[in-house]
Amino acid sequence: MLQLNVIRENKETIIEALKKRNLDASSLIENILNLDEKRRATQTKLDETLADSNKLSKEIGILYKTGKAQEANVLKEETGNLKEASKQLTEDLSTFSTELQNLLYQIPNVPHDSVPAGKSEEDNEEIFKEGEIPALIDGALPHWELAKKYDIIDFELGVKIAGAGFPVYKGKGARLQRALINYFLDKNTEAGYTETQVPHVVNEASGYGTGQLPDKEGQMYHMPIDDLYLIPTAEIPVTNMYRDVIVNEKDFPITATAYTPCFRREAGSYGAHVRGLNRLHQFDKVEIVRVEHPNKSYEALDGMVEHVKNILRELKLPYRILRLCGGDLGFTSALTFDFEVFSTAQDRWLEISSVSNFETYQANRLKLRYKDENGKSQLAHTLNGSALALPRVLAGILENYQTEDGITIPEVLIPYCGFDKIS
Structure with a gap:
């Protein structure tokens, strides 16, 4: 399986090399890179959401300890929303990762430079x-x-x-x-x-x-x-x-x-x-x-x-x-x-x-x-x-x-x- 970072950095070279296999991989490569962007963006958003949730949880703990229960309860409602968001983001991330893996499985190896072109x-x-x-x-x-x-x-x-x-x-x-x-x-x-x-x-x-x-x-x-x-x-x-x-x-x-x-x-x-x-x-x-x-x-x-x-x-x-x-x-x-x-x-x-x-x-x-x-x-x-x-x-x-x-x-x-x- 080709490495994602190699595809990102050598997109045109890989597309051209796969033509030796009589394969036009341009649309498949584009789909992979687009899906990878969605996956990485979702991962970033999930990381941010989890970080915000953890930060609020610490603040809530401090508020309860200092007797500010009303303020803590307001923040608890916000953390509930963050948990729901993180759950959805986790599901999206899993979907994107599975779809990405399946697309990567469809790309054959890149032929060595010495491989001659040919159909059969x-x-x-x-x-x-x-x-x-x-x-x-x-x-x-x-x-x-x-x-x-x-x-x-x-x-x-x-x-x-x-x-x-x-x-x-x-x-x-x-x-x-x-x-x-x-x-x-x-x-x-x-x-x-x-x-x-x-x-x-x-x-x-x-x-x-x-x-x-x-x-x-x-x-x-x-x-x-x-x-x-x-x-x-x-x-x-x-x-x-x-x-x-x-x-x-x-x-x-x-x-x-x-x-x-x-x-x-x-x-x-x-x-x-x-x-x-x-x-x-x-x-x-x-x-x-x-x-x-x-x-x-x-x-x-x-x-x-x-x-x-x-x-x-x-x-x-x-x-x-x-x-x-x-x-x-x-x-x-x-x-x-x-x-x-x-x-x-x-x-x-x-x-x-x-x-x-x-x-x-x-x-x-x-x-x-x-x-x-x-x-x-x-x-x-x-x-x-x-x-x-x-x-x-x-x-x-x-x-x-x-x-x-x-x-x-x-x-x-x-x-x-x-x-x-x-x-």
Whole structure:
């Protein structure tokens, strides 16, 4: 959430920057500033009214003590009027504050200067590409057919149990899935991230804290009786560990990694591009999260990008990195790099990771602060990235490593899964 003082001081700059998102925020910004003026004026009036009421109360006490009851009773009537006025002002202040908060929730983060303008994923900027695209055997199959051929993932059984988008991993497919999880966690902890186990459900405050609510409310599975949400990413519970926390500046960087299943309704997703593992309602992901000093956050973002690069190099998967344009940038992000692996059998790029810097946007919602060298509270910066999301990594391995007599396992994963081929 953008800070009110930043909006006041940089109104035109913010309006212009949000145009990269194809958003004309001028009227929304004006409404926010007008409502903020009403809120501040009401707060000032309330403070004055309460001060007058307190002053009169003291005078009334003195008058009673000095035997001037008649004069005291006159003032008591005036304090009654002040109390009624303060009650109304308090109600108005609460209304203005709620309305203001709701308007602030509607403004996305301001894109970083390096974010290219654009309307959709077609306008994203490719900034890096690495890895040789393998020449596949004649009759190479997409992963959903390989899964059926080698009986390692059962999509139809998942439909029977829960519905489309909930696959069942079997035998070597389940073991390979577990191997990837352990490998990703080991790579992350070796890089200094603290492994964390977190709840797979969150409350409403956590959803608002990281910006999934109200923006993605329709995409999250909600349990209304308990008012809890199944997590769409470990980013939410991990980052919310630091909600309402003031950290010590010397503790930066704060890093964490977590494996969780992720749940997304993916409403409106259909067609050939969502077949098999390409888009699921439940999937596994290993996440990395950082809380950083503002002066270090973009250096940290570059480090996260290099970290994911190294994992993909070890897996020997062809991949590319995209800098997302304004029209494709996530609501809460200031700058995002997407990693895509090339699926040779499908002849298309598949997104497997997003690495983002949210600057102070989440921290302002979370009230996540640190004390600077002068003892003043400042908002921290938050970052997160997938390292990695499993379904499309697994799809890339199955398709790119297929041979005439089976699927070869990437060398780095063999110690984790205990076999070198699926056949």
